[in-house]
Amino acid sequence: MDSFAYAAEFEPGDTPGVIVVSFPDVPEAITEGNGMADARLQAEEALGLALLSYPARGQPLPKPRAKGKRLSLVAVAPDVAAKLAVIEAFVSAGISKSELARRMQKDEKEVRRILDPKHATKLPAMVDALRALGKRLVIGVEAAA
Template sequence: MKTYAYAATFEPTDREGGFTAFFRDVPEAITEGDDMADTRAMAADALGVALLTYLEIGKPLPEPTAEGVMITPDPEVAAKIALIETFQHAGISRSELARRIGKDEKEARRLLDPNVSTKLPLLVSALAAMGKRLVIGLEAA
């Protein structure tokens, strides 16, 4: 099961209570926040943006190797990442994806656009059309 979880390192900033977060495996994802909770939220956002950008420019997602505090993108972003990555490996056209989900090609294009948000039912449907099942998990914050 793929989770898109990567280890973050947190370091205090010069500002009182602030932290910087960075990912050894995803060096483009770096951010800071006013406190640890804010920094963790910002780290999830930065990670999601970096991973979506990798997919948009055709760069493969890195394998997680680092150890530390595991961070995942927000659930909607992780589902979008899963969809785009699955499509890129499926070897089908946008037209074929559109046919499989009963939508027109314009809808499939929006579905695969990392900058366009997509409702969860359509993401689930598109993943299923490519032989994947979205699994939701729960862990302590």
């Protein structure tokens, strides 16, 4: 099961109270926040934006490999995780957009929007797309760090 969570390093910035966040496996994702709570929110957003840039550039998502005592796991927002899951399932299926549209009984223009990393897509449409690709969306809840 893909969770789209990556290890992040939280370090003090040059300004007091500022926390700088970087991701060893996703070098494009770097941000900062005022205090730890803000840094975590900014990290989630930066990670999501960086990961969505990979399919937009025709590149596969990086594999989460980094581990260490100084690293904390950060997951993307649920809507970003669903979008990434749809895009990865579509690429893995090796089918055309028109074939996915046929399977979903939707217009191909709608499928193009669903697969567009920059287009906000409602959750039911992504669930339908995953179902048409032989996948299902599983939602979990865990304590916030």
